[in-house]
Amino acid sequence: MAVKCFDQAEFNLTVSLTFSNRKVSCRAMAMKEHYSMDMSKMEGVEAKFMMDDKEITETQNYKMKKGYFIKMTNLKKMDFKCLSCEVHAGEMMLGKAEQCRDEKENDKAKAKDNENWSWDN
Secondary structure (H helix, E strand, C coil), X not given: CCCCCCCCCCCEEEEEEEECCCEEEEEEEEEECCEEECHHHCCCEEEEEEECCEECCCCEEEXXXXXXEEECCCHHXXXXXXXXXXXXXXXXXXXXXXXXXXXXXXXXXXXXXXXXXXXXX
């Protein structure tokens, strides 16, 4: 059996956050020399979900291709300004992402405006 060793211990981490009516996803992707790393096998690495700077205590799941996610009910009916997630290794924060409700609605409005655009306007 062959084992590939890396010259350096560093890896790149990108974090993004999306949400729908029933799910909040914190897509945390770790890459090392163009290889995806399974963060569930990294000891002490965990995600922390927050709604307006208050921690959400729902059960978390992790999938290598989708990242960390939590399931909620009627998220769009809840009163909040921003959702965020932080990825920690012990006390050290590795990455953070935030999605505010206004930003998401503005993105949808821009997409709708672009949909209705024509040369006649």
